[in-house]
Amino acid sequence: MKIVVCVSHVPDTASKINISSDRKNIDPSGITFVVNPYDEFAIEEALKVKENLGGEVVAVSVGKENHKESLRKALAMGVDEAVLLKTDSELDSMSTAHVLADEVKNLGAEIVFMGKQSVDYDNSITGQLTAAILGYNSISVVVELNINENKISAEREIEGGREVVESSLPIVITAQKGLNNPRFPTMKGIMTAKRKIIEEKSIELGESSTKVLGMKKPPAKQPGKIIGEDTSAVPELVRLLKDEAKVI
């Protein structure tokens, strides 16, 4: 069975975000880019499925040359092959999904894993869009997964609980934190990954259907106020919440 795992390359969550001079994007200087945290759960799950059912795992990323760093990490964790669908353009979710769907078709994969969202644009729709374009089944925000031959049983997180969903192949699964504990690359894995060739393909892009008119920092919050340093401040806190903020 062919398994595709989609990997995004994003600023580390500890990064401070500054806006670029054209006010449409972030200023990448000084930012460390890492594998999208949710994609690590996707990679781990893809490897587990392969270990249980056999097959081959291909990591796919859409983006710039530097996305190879995240693909290299996926290889070090144990994926078999990696493909970079290379573009310097900023892609929205719909364009990304079309590019990914083409590659999934091309590879003939029956299971596609990706993180439930990428922690840059936080759209959380690329997986579902990819499934819709491919005509595959889809379960998003998955925290537990069982695959038994053609049958899929998964739990997906919803407000205040989980839905237990049954479906079948072919399918796109998006991973939520809690699905598994991603393995660390072993030294042997890192060495093997270094020697592997990442396949590069240039891609054709249609016009993006969303236009970013501008990017800005959120309005600055008023500087914080410490109202006390012991329990004597508690009645004042309750008063402020009731009378000033009117939130309780």
Place this chain on the structure above:
Amino acid sequence: MINKILVFVEQRNGQIKKSSLETVSTAKKVAQELNAACEAVIIGDTIENIDVIGEYGIQNVTHIKNPDLYNYTTSGYSKILSDHIVECGADTMFFANTAMGKDLSPFLAVSLDASITVDCTELNIVDGDIIATRPVYAGKALIDVQLSGNKKILTLRPNVFPAVSNSDTKADVTVKQVDGVNLDNKVVEIKKSSDKLDVAEADIIVSGGRGLKGPENFAMIEELAELLGAATGASRAAVDAGWRPHSDQVGQTGKTVSPNLYIAVGISGAIQHIAGMSSSKYIVAINKDKDAPIFQIADYGIADDAFEIVPALIEELKKT
């Protein structure tokens, strides 16, 4: 040109969700500004008080009905909703950005060839079009987005837009029975994690972090939350330590929240946590380290041990 807005109203267990009423009121306001028509659709089996949608601004509601639609499924809802949108001739669709809205809306975007933007926190009308503002990088930045094409889909973040009930008008509900629900995806069970509120939907959140020193000490967080009718949240440190479930995590790799009141207890305020909660309307911080970054964004801070302050706060609240 926007001529007709359709709002997808969400129900769970036959009950309409508050976030959908926020979406109804917002869509109505936008439609008025654009001089566009506005309708709502709700999918399910038996649903209580559908006509309340009228009080929030939308008169014309279609209830698409079948027992197999009691629970949300991707496959079941997406085809039926897509057919309905084509039939009713809407060019713009609004959803709440909930677990259901996030899952369902992209399927419509593909089947209708619509452009889509999600998790909007502000909508402005400029030259007859909607300009949406939405957080990116978990709220560390905001973008203004314009959608192209003849069909557009927007999802609105819960708890940001007001649900305005300003009339006694009940909606006219048209029931549309359907059959042949596609169950390629089938929900066999819904497991409730507890009867407690989810952080993503709560007006008040009480969150605990590493400063609580262990899972047993979350009892006081839960007690405080219960007194306030609040949901309980946690920092990544508390979740990664295994003290709290992942579903409670607030921050960049958890949930991004905007409640009216966020009480951070024993949370220092790592940048990825701040990103997920700094848009809360009021923030209270309780932390013994007065140099902790959380105090820079707290409206009201108390720089003392959580083990002193939280019990005192519980006592004070019980008094009043």
